[in-house]
Amino acid sequence: NAGVTQTPKFRVLKTGQSMTLLCAQDMNHEYMYWYRQDPGMGLRLIHYSVGEGTTAKGEVPDGYNVSRLKKQNFLLGLESAAPSQTSVYFCASSYYAGTGSSPLHFGNGTRLTVT
Amino acid sequence: AQSVTQLGSHVSVSEGALVLLRCNYSSSVPPYLFWYVQYPNQGLQLLLKYTSAATLVKGINGFEAEFKKSETSFHLTKPSAHMSDAAEYFCAVSDTGGKLIFGQGTELSVKP
Numbered sequence A: 001n002a003g004v005t006q007t008p009k010f011r012v013l014k015t016g017q018s019m020t021l022l023c024a025q026d027m028n029h030e031y032m033y034w035y036r037q038d039p040g041m042g043l044r045l046i047h048y049s050v051g052e053g054t055t056a057k058g059e060v061p062d063g064y065n066v067s068r069l070k071k072q073n074f075l076l077g078l079e080s081a082a083p084s085q086t087s088v089y090f091c092a093s094s095y096y097a098g099t100g101s102s103p104l105h106f107g108n109g110t111r112l113t114v115t
Numbered sequence B: 001a002q003s004v005t006q007l008g009s010h011v012s013v014s015e016g017a018l019v020l021l022r023c024n025y026s027s028s029v030p031p032y033l034f035w036y037v038q039y040p041n042q043g044l045q046l047l048l049k050y051t052s053a054a055t056l057v058k059g060i061n062g063f064e065a066e067f068k069k070s071e072t073s074f075h076l077t078k079p080s081a082h083m084s085d086a087a088e089y090f091c092a093v094s095d096t097g098g099k100l101i102f103g104q105g106t107e108l109s110v111k112p
Helices: none
Strands: A006-007 A010-013 A019-025 A030-039 A043-049 A064-065 A072-078 A087-094 A108-115 B001-006 B010-014 B018-026 B033-038 B046-050 B056-058 B064-067 B073-078 B086-095 B098-101 B106-111
Touching: A006 A087, A019 A030, A019 A087, A019 A108, A030 A072, A043 A064, A064 A087, A072 A087, B001 B086, B001 B098, B010 B018, B018 B033, B018 B086, B018 B106, B033 B064, B033 B073, B046 B056, B046 B064, B046 B073, B046 B086, B073 B086
Parallel strands: A010 A108, B010 B106
Antiparallel strands: A006 A019, A019 A072, A030 A043, A030 A087, A064 A072, A087 A108, B001 B018, B018 B073, B033 B046, B033 B086, B056 B064, B064 B073, B086 B098, B086 B106
16 A cells, blocks of 8 residues: 655756646545745645545645645646745645644655756 | 644653654634644654643543643643654644644653
């Protein structure tokens, strides 16, 4: 059972380039999330989805777009990368977050460097 | 709005010593609280969660946390540290929409 899988694991971009981070989960979870992790700042929510075909903004959505065309996949796009987007990106999923008690299952992260 | 503050970005203990990682939260509603652990180059793993069933919550690897409403705290403890406990630990609170809000993280070092 793979859980949450993120690709790629590492990527280096030049300023202005675009890319898509892929997240796939095989647990039939409804909710999916993209976080970024920066030293001393914990994890900050970028975008999330409460089901197939839905997306919503989190705490730091600027410069990112997302899509959830299939229940098991959640894509994070950077249209024009900036050095401030250098970070480690984590995808997570949960069964149901309506009551707030469902724990998140995390992927192993994508380390992105923008030069 | 919900928020979490972790006191101390870095904690160092000797092997066999008590581990105490501090977390204070702010919430306008009864909170759901979580502790996650992150080992190097890995994602976060759930250690334990508080969902109001009991104030003392036991998690994996010998960790436990006590919910204290009067102190708005949810500190993580382990009686005896092991070298394998070295990692970064995150406290999190669930907001009214069910999303997790994380603290800044505390890096735990264990000295032999």
